[in-house]
Amino acid sequence: xxxxxxxxxxxxxxxxxSPVAYVFIVIFLLSTVGTTFFIGNxxxxxxxxxxxxxxxxxxxxxxxxxxxxxxLWSEERNSGTIELLFTLPVTMIQAVISKFxxxxxxxxxxxxxxxxxxxxxxxxxxxxxxxxxxSYLGSFLMAGAYLAITCVTSALSRNQxxxxxxxxxxxxxxxxxGWGVFTQILTQxxxxxxxxxxxxxxxxxxxxxxxxxxxxxxxxxxFISIIxxxxxxxxVILDSKKAV
Amino acid sequence: MTEEKxxxxxxxxxxxNLILIVIIIIxxxxxxxxxxxxxxxxxxxxxxxxxxxxxxxxxxxxxxxIKYYFTKNLEGLPMTYKNYGKKIDELLTEYRNLNSEMIxxxxxxxxxxxxxxxxxxxxxxxxxxxxxxxxxxxGIVVIKEDNEAGLxxxxxxxxxxxxxxxxxLLLQVYQEKNKTIGLMSSLPVMGSxxxxxxxxxxxxxxxxWAFISELEKTFKINEIPSDAQDIADxxxxxxxxxxxxxxxxxxxAIDQFVLRGGELVVLVDPNARMDQEAAMATQMGQMAxxxxxxxxxxxxxxxxxxxxxxxxxxDHSTRVNAGGATGVISYALxxxxxxxxxxxxxxxxxxxxxxxxxxxxxxxxxxxxxxxLNSLLLSSQNSGLIQSxxxxxxxxxxxxxxxxxxxxNYSLAGILSGELTSAFSKRPDPPQxxxxxxxxxxxxxxxxxxxxLAKSSSSTKILLVTDADFLSDTFSVEKFxxxxxxxxxxKNDNLNFMVNMIEFLGGAETMMEIRSRGRFSxxxxxxxxxxxxxxxxxxxxxxxxxxxxxxxxxKLSQLNVEKGTNQVVLxxxxxxxxxxxxxxxxxxxxxxxxxxxxxxxxxxxEKTSLTLLNLLVIPVLLTLIGLILYYRRARNRSR
Numbered sequence: 001x002x003x004x005x006x007x008x009x010x011x012x013x014x015x016x017x018s019p020v021a022y023v024f025i026v027i028f029l030l031s032t033v034g035t036t037f038f039i040g041n042x043x044x045x046x047x048x049x050x051x052x053x054x055x056x057x058x059x060x061x062x063x064x065x066x067x068x069x070x071x072l073w074s075e076e077r078n079s080g081t082i083e084l085l086f087t088l089p090v091t092m093i094q095a096v097i098s099k100f101x102x103x104x105x106x107x108x109x110x111x112x113x114x115x116x117x118x119x120x121x122x123x124x125x126x127x128x129x130x131x132x133x134x135s136y137l138g139s140f141l142m143a144g145a146y147l148a149i150t151c152v153t154s155a156l157s158r159n160q161x162x163x164x165x166x167x168x169x170x171x172x173x174x175x176x177x178g179w180g181v182f183t184q185i186l187t188q189x190x191x192x193x194x195x196x197x198x199x200x201x202x203x204x205x206x207x208x209x210x211x212x213x214x215x216x217x218x219x220x221x222x223f224i225s226i227i228x229x230x231x232x233x234x235x236v237i238l239d240s241k242k243a244v
Numbered sequence: 245m246t247e248e249k250x251x252x253x254x255x256x257x258x259x260x261n262l263i264l265i266v267i268i269i270i271x272x273x274x275x276x277x278x279x280x281x282x283x284x285x286x287x288x289x290x291x292x293x294x295x296x297x298x299x300x301x302x303x304x305x306x307x308x309x310i311k312y313y314f315t316k317n318l319e320g321l322p323m324t325y326k327n328y329g330k331k332i333d334e335l336l337t338e339y340r341n342l343n344s345e346m347i348x349x350x351x352x353x354x355x356x357x358x359x360x361x362x363x364x365x366x367x368x369x370x371x372x373x374x375x376x377x378x379x380x381x382x383g384i385v386v387i388k389e390d391n392e393a394g395l396x397x398x399x400x401x402x403x404x405x406x407x408x409x410x411x412x413l414l415l416q417v418y419q420e421k422n423k424t425i426g427l428m429s430s431l432p433v434m435g436s437x438x439x440x441x442x443x444x445x446x447x448x449x450x451x452x453w454a455f456i457s458e459l460e461k462t463f464k465i466n467e468i469p470s471d472a473q474d475i476a477d478x479x480x481x482x483x484x485x486x487x488x489x490x491x492x493x494x495x496x497a498i499d500q501f502v503l504r505g506g507e508l509v510v511l512v513d514p515n516a517r518m519d520q521e522a523a524m525a526t527q528m529g530q531m532a533x534x535x536x537x538x539x540x541x542x543x544x545x546x547x548x549x550x551x552x553x554x555x556x557x558x559d560h561s562t563r564v565n566a567g568g569a570t571g572v573i574s575y576a577l578x579x580x581x582x583x584x585x586x587x588x589x590x591x592x593x594x595x596x597x598x599x600x601x602x603x604x605x606x607x608x609x610x611x612x613x614x615x616x617l618n619s620l621l622l623s624s625q626n627s628g629l630i631q632s633x634x635x636x637x638x639x640x641x642x643x644x645x646x647x648x649x650x651x652x653n654y655s656l657a658g659i660l661s662g663e664l665t666s667a668f669s670k671r672p673d674p675p676q677x678x679x680x681x682x683x684x685x686x687x688x689x690x691x692x693x694x695x696x697l698a699k700s701s702s703s704t705k706i707l708l709v710t711d712a713d714f715l716s717d718t719f720s721v722e723k724f725x726x727x728x729x730x731x732x733x734x735k736n737d738n739l740n741f742m743v744n745m746i747e748f749l750g751g752a753e754t755m756m757e758i759r760s761r762g763r764f765s766x767x768x769x770x771x772x773x774x775x776x777x778x779x780x781x782x783x784x785x786x787x788x789x790x791x792x793x794x795x796x797x798x799k800l801s802q803l804n805v806e807k808g809t810n811q812v813v814l815x816x817x818x819x820x821x822x823x824x825x826x827x828x829x830x831x832x833x834x835x836x837x838x839x840x841x842x843x844x845x846x847x848x849x850e851k852t853s854l855t856l857l858n859l860l861v862i863p864v865l866l867t868l869i870g871l872i873l874y875y876r877r878a879r880n881r882s883r
Contacts, residue, residue: 047768120854123854
């Protein structure tokens, strides 16, 4: 446990020593807040709710999260420090978990720093706080799921760019599966029950469901299973590379 | 490269592990789909259906299909409709989830000229024209094997009643038989189409009253003439509205109806404004009474009600515009009821917030009455009765002064229950046909007169309300036109109260447990505040300027009139005056424009500042922190 904590600290410090972290958070904030006000027409909606804020997250995360995770393993493998990592008294699983958690915490910090929109919406009206809480929770979990996938792609390749692109593609598919327009196209080719099953494996459908203000075990389990599964796959892949 | 290739192609641990993991992920999710739980954390439990709905929906034992037609992808669809339509979809999904065995839920997007649109129209779902030629559909149809009914268009403004409307629709389709209301009314609640003669006398065609339309959703309504001698057996609830001079035979029929277990709702009124007959007669100079009573029955039941007296309540007076010099005053004969006037013990009245009663009567119970009174609407103690004819002579201010408070809480509505005996010793003789009129076979005694009931077999239930006007559309709803369709929006709880009470009597108590859902919409109250602030600030100025403008425009038109008579050429004086006034008009108009701009100025300023704050504060802070840290490290390194 302490090894995990130590590793996490090491990773997090590494983030904040690099100017990249600050640039990333600034971009994160500008894009999430910007889409809310300018594309989401926040004021026009006349609703004291953060719907127009959260609605873009699945699409924004598509690029933001892989940016965080792409270097996690690729960089280490590329620069050879991965060998160093595995000489430390940590198990593969612990390493995998720590890297993931460090990244997840980092994203969590970025998400937390969006609090001014919450203050704004409190100031302007009486939003439904239950919805805000579950939406942030959903966003955080979804980010975790994206990150887990990025960890996998990052472990697959030494090249950060390839890992980024792979991650975007996989995540894109998972978002697309739940997107209204796409599912409509599918219904023309496949039976409805099949389409429903397929779309229930998408990020967007579960995220939309959570952000309505309902804690549904299916949504929580979906994201957690992707995270756990992703980490396991991550470990297996690294293992296989190590063995050679 | 080869490394990775080898890793992937290697059969055995890696590949099988990976596949295993993926399978487990899928399996976990599939299992989760079967055993899920949910927690509704929204503040108003928006996604949790109320107990009443749950009971009703779970009790559905035959297959029912809910079809929802919503043009969600329509171009130019306003945000409010888009959001509301989505919430309706989610709510309907909840219904389906409650009883997925019996309920099928299908949602459709009726694109123009598609099959779906045809079906929607076949079901009677009306699309609303957006003005761009495109139609918005947002309606529901519920279908059972042999029965179907729909909600043609769900107006976002009615969102508080959404759950109620949907459950009611389901109930309507699912229930084999609706209870029947017998309607005996001297007021044109079912609407009226006056003939030519009546039209000449000033009667205008009237639509059905809104509360009747609401009742028709859950009840069958049969009209009963005011001279009926018998109430048919299939009538479950008798609704008597504004009974005027009912014959003994008719009062007997009502008496017997109550004794055999029927539920009676009676609305009497000492001064019904909606009584067109009385109004017309008065116009023609005849003395006519706009009051109603059930004298024989009330006396026997121990109800103290004086049909010639109106109740005035100084604590519940309503601000009305008496026009002219009097302006706005508080009129004690129009009761604005809030909070403490409503009986908190009964579900039907617990949730009421405001009602408006128009020149009602008030009643009390005799100490020796066989019935128990459960009062629903109470006056304050600062109330008293005045003679109705005062309203014809006095003005509102003097009428207010006439009210002498007698420290009693009068009831304006209440439920009387208990065992009763008949108010008649035997069936009264059939009415004799008037001299010169042919014997009317209908007004002869019924072919097989039922045996006289001397007393009730079980506890009776009578709902008594001493006002009839409060139910008319004028005082209960707001009608507005939206793109060609008329929508009805309750102004207060008058309609709610009546429909709730009748459903309560009709045993459809479960409907009342369905609370008004919290609103889905949460507007920017801050901007609304700013707007009202600005309005009060600038309203005076705006009114002054508008009045000014009117004056000037009047003077201008006056001058034009003067000019018109026998003058070909204007004197220099007149020309100067006209120019002067035109200048003033222009100035005043631009000042008005300025004021109106100011009204919105504060709001625009806040919008812009909020946007900037949100976008920049944290990023700027972070950049600063980052730079500081960077400098510190740079300095450290250079040492």
